[in-house]
Amino acid sequence: MAQTWFDRRTHAGRRWTVEELLEAKRASGQRLSVVIPARNEAATVGDVVGRIHEDFVRRCDLVDELVVIDGESTDDTARIAAEAGATVHSLAAVRPELGTRVGKGEAMWKAQFVTTGDLIGFVDADLTEWDTHFVPSLFGPLLTDASVALVKGFYERPFRSGSTDDPNGGGRATELVARPLLALARPELTAVVQPLAGEWAVRRSVYETLHVPIGYGVELAALIDVADSLGLDAIAQVDLGRRAHSHQSLHDLGPMSVQLMAAVFKRIRQAVPADVTLRQFRAVAEGYAPVVHDIDVTERPPAVQVAR
Numbered sequence: 001m002a003q004t005w006f007d008r009r010t011h012a013g014r015r016w017t018v019e020e021l022l023e024a025k026r027a028s029g030q031r032l033s034v035v036i037p038a039r040n041e042a043a044t045v046g047d048v049v050g051r052i053h054e055d056f057v058r059r060c061d062l063v064d065e066l067v068v069i070d071g072e073s074t075d076d077t078a079r080i081a082a083e084a085g086a087t088v089h090s091l092a093a094v095r096p097e098l099g100t101r102v103g104k105g106e107a108m109w110k111a112q113f114v115t116t117g118d119l120i121g122f123v124d125a126d127l128t129e130w131d132t133h134f135v136p137s138l139f140g141p142l143l144t145d146a147s148v149a150l151v152k153g154f155y156e157r158p159f160r161s162g163s164t165d166d167p168n169g170g171g172r173a174t175e176l177v178a179r180p181l182l183a184l185a186r187p188e189l190t191a192v193v194q195p196l197a198g199e200w201a202v203r204r205s206v207y208e209t210l211h212v213p214i215g216y217g218v219e220l221a222a223l224i225d226v227a228d229s230l231g232l233d234a235i236a237q238v239d240l241g242r243r244a245h246s247h248q249s250l251h252d253l254g255p256m257s258v259q260l261m262a263a264v265f266k267r268i269r270q271a272v273p274a275d276v277t278l279r280q281f282r283a284v285a286e287g288y289a290p291v292v293h294d295i296d297v298t299e300r301p302p303a304v305q306v307a308r
């Protein structure tokens with residue numbers, strides 16, 4: 001099943017020219033939004049926003065809205081993103097009556113209330129090696145095939161830190177958590193090459209029906225829920241080439257992994273507490289110092305169920 005899907009639904013990047021996609025967009029009358037969730041990404045957000053703005057907002061009208069959801073950054077992320085051409089919304093200012101949780105998924109959920117595109121594409125703000133063709137490549141299957149609801153990007157993932165430069169060493173949470181979880185819980189999704197890719201696109205009409213984990217479970221949840229509700233064939237994947245990002249520390253991937261596991265557990269009807277405590281240990285001179293994380297694994301309801 002997984003291999004059959006892979007053969008049918010895997011596309012080369014740059015398969016469609018921008019002109020072809022502009023034509024498909026005009027013919028279908030659809031509007032496109034690009035959403036960039038960003039929390040303390042002052043070092044990279046200007047490059048990500050600026051280059052997308054230049055290629056697809058200023059030079060042509062492929063992208064109708066370029067939006068950054070600023071997740072309570074304490075650095076200059078919001079100012080830099082606005083200067084580079086994005087419309088910037090602070091997480092807390094979007095539908096404040098709904099409250100605010102800090103997390104990537106929260107930003108992507110709230111993005112639904114400040115965008116209008118029929119198609120929504122997500123791009124991470126911490127990219128250090130990437131290309132603007134990511135954007136048309138992700139929208140290509142949605143603009144050209146009405147049966148596709150969600151498109152995942154995939155790519156080579158180097159791991160670069162200090163003197164380490166391993167061309168395929170990136171994606172620690174992907175390899176140690178997401179892939180094994182899918183192998184156990186949803187084997188039909190194991191042909192998704194990068195299940196955690198932050199670069200993906202979805203039809204609003206589908207996204208607004210999904211429950212959205214407030215943290216890093218957002219990608220796994222969307223994959224599973226779209227496969228369950230619309231079938232595997234509603235998902236496509238596109239080869240984006242190479243992508244590098246700023247790496248989190250191993251210990252910071254612990255809380256992320258709890259959120260990934262919680263999203264999958266909930267989808268196999270395994271009970272999960274609303275708040276999870278993760279306890280890590282650091283060796284110090286006097287012994288071992290515990291580092292305790294309280295992790296929010298709640299989910300937001302489908303946007304269609306939220307009163308406007």
Ligand SMILES: O=c1ccn([C@@H]2O[C@H](COP(=O)(O)OP(=O)(O)O[C@H]3O[C@H](CO)[C@@H](O)[C@H](O)[C@H]3O)[C@@H](O)[C@H]2O)c(=O)[nH]1
Nearest residue numbers: 037038039071102103104107124125126196197198216219
């Ligand atoms: O509270 C947060 C945390 C992160 N982000 C942004 O989300 C993106 C990805 O976050 P990051 O912390 O860099 O995650 P990664 O370590 O890159 O995690 C990978 O794996 C995650 C789990 O699936 C995915 O959500 C990510 O997109 C994917 O890049 C970046 O633009 C962040 O600024 C927020 O907007 N709010």
Ligand SMILES: O=C(O)[C@H](O)COP(=O)(O)O
Nearest residue numbers: 170171172173174196247
């Ligand atoms: O997607 C992942 O697995 C996490 O973002 C970690 O990626 P990294 O190991 O390349 O930092």
